[in-house]
Amino acid sequence: MPLNVGTGVETPIAELAESIKEIxxxxxxxxxxxxxxxxxxxxxxxxxxxxxxxxxxxxYDLKAGLTKTIKWFENNYESAIAKI
Structure with a gap:
């Protein structure tokens, strides 16, 4: 049975894109x-x-979750790529 993970809060796509750009x-x-x-x-x-x-x-709210995810990716990208 699939389970959705998210905030449960409606988010405009433009706001999501702007948040990712900013973070x-x-x-x-x-x-x-x-x-x-x-x-x-x-x-x-x-x-x-x-x-x-x-x-x-x-x-976390969407912006805090995006921030944590993007920062994790930035800090772990090189080591993750090395394992592929």
Whole structure:
């Protein structure tokens, strides 16, 4: 049975992209493909199953989780690549 992991808080895709850009210190611009279908403007994970089955709840909001994940990746990238 699949379990969604997330914050359970609706997040606009543009806000997610801007947060990743800011946290990773990406100096470039975000490019949006305006020629394709619009797709979802925002996303939210339904975490009710993981909350009910495992009594799990998120420890971090989206920005804090992204920060921890990106910093971990930046600090561990070289050693992870060496193991491949």
């Amino acid at each position: 990773s210190n990406y100096p470039g611009k975000i490019k949006w493909n305006t020629k394709g279908p619009d797709g979802a403007l925002r996303k939210v994970s339904d975490i009710s199953r993981i909350t009910n089955k495992l009594k799990w709840k998120p420890k």
